[in-house]
Amino acid sequence: MALEAVDLVKTYSAGRNKPPVTALRGLSFAAAEGTVFGLLGPNGAGKSTTVKILSTLAAADSGSARVAGSDVAARPDRVRRAIGYVAQKPGTDPMATAAENLLLAGRIHGMSRRDAKARAGELTGRFGLADVANRPVRTYSGGMARKLDVALGLMHRPRVLFLDEPTTGLDPQARSEMWHEIARMAGDERMTVLLTTHYLDEADHLADRLAIVDHGTVVAAGTPEELKSDLRGDAVQIELREADGAARAVLQRVPELREITMDGCTVRGRTDDGARALPPVLAALDVAGIAVNSATLARPSLDDVYLRHTGHSLETDGEDAPKALEAAQ
Structure with missing residues (x-):
């Protein structure tokens, strides 16, 4: 398996004189190589915390995780070399150009200047950014900036790519283009993509398998069709x-x-x-x-599946995410 999480538990401090907030309550799942695995759930469900643990940005209180064959806690250096990570918030320098941002990312990953420049040119072409590669990122539309975020995560050709809410705020055309690229990465490049989202249609369209997360635990898992056919x-x-x-x-x-x-x-x-x-x-x-x-x-839809296992609609839950947990994360 390219990704394995076993009984992950994570608790955050909520501040003085306040009880701790439990983000993960024994969360477990596994994803095969060359597939898109979706973590579906509302804001505050524990999706971002899970990604942070798998990408070595946070440590679990208990449980274990392996990424690309390496134990996250024991060999974080190996894990970091094997992964790309695209967070919800932009990771670019808005005053620099796309080419400069990509070149810097490549150099940070140990690429030679020549290789990084060539890879940057390849990715700007692939994401339709070649004509604006030398413009400051602050002049980009939301869709263009998000494409650049994903390109940054791909600079060093990772084996596993974490995409945390990659299409939030995008218009329908930009969202469709992002879907196509995510599917191509898994299908053509055999890259494993872990996709976190609260968009039901996105999970249904892209995920080979998915896990529905609610209050820090997996409440249902399987292919979208398996989950829907159970109803x-x-x-x-x-x-x-x-x-x-x-x-x-x-x-x-x-x-x-x-x-x-x-x-x-x-x-x-x-x-x-x-x-x-x-x-x-x-x-x-x-x-x-x-x-x-x-x-x-x-x-039956994935929202019906979510409703069956949690008692709440995903869209409604997303509006009422626990504020303490959001702040802690």
Whole structure:
């Protein structure tokens, strides 16, 4: 395996007179060489902490991890030579050009000036930055700057690349281009890519396998299709005109519906036959005097998988990430 994490535990101090914040609670997963492995979860779930431990930027309180065959704690020097790391925040000098940023990164990794210059030219061409390679990075668009961040992580041809929320803030075109490049790196170059994201469509599109992380532990793992196929039938989503706590109790009496959850004005459930279940669902709410704005049916999605294992929608969880944990990380 190119990546292995076994029972990782990490706790941060939250400040004077405050209880510690546990970021990881026995997190475990493994990723094969030449694959994209996704860590899916809301902000504050422990994804960034996991990447920091695997990339030697933080030490676990307990548990073990191996990257590209080397133990992270025992041989951090080997691990650093084998990995590239693209953090959420920009890692470039905005006053320098792309060519200068890449050349510096290559020299830091021990490349000769000639090899670093050649590699910089190769990467600016590959990421569509050749025409702006000699412009200061501060003049770049968000998509251009993010491409340069990824190029920096690739300068020394790593065996494992960590991409921490690589498409946050990108427009649809730039996001699509980034997806293509990530897939190409794993497929053509046999590079292992660990991708952290809270975008469901991104994980579904890119990940060969993924782990859903919630409150510092893996709650589900497998290929996207395996995880979705575990959910039988259709997903039902009802948007109420106003939040009404009685809706859940009303719908629990509808025999065709199961796994009912409420989130504000949104009620979700599962059914073996959506077309048959929807009329009695709407009738039950109407009899109870609960007004409905809309009702939809859909095949299982990764959000349904997340909801099944955590009891919360990923998008809603992402809005309410634990502030203490975000600050600690």
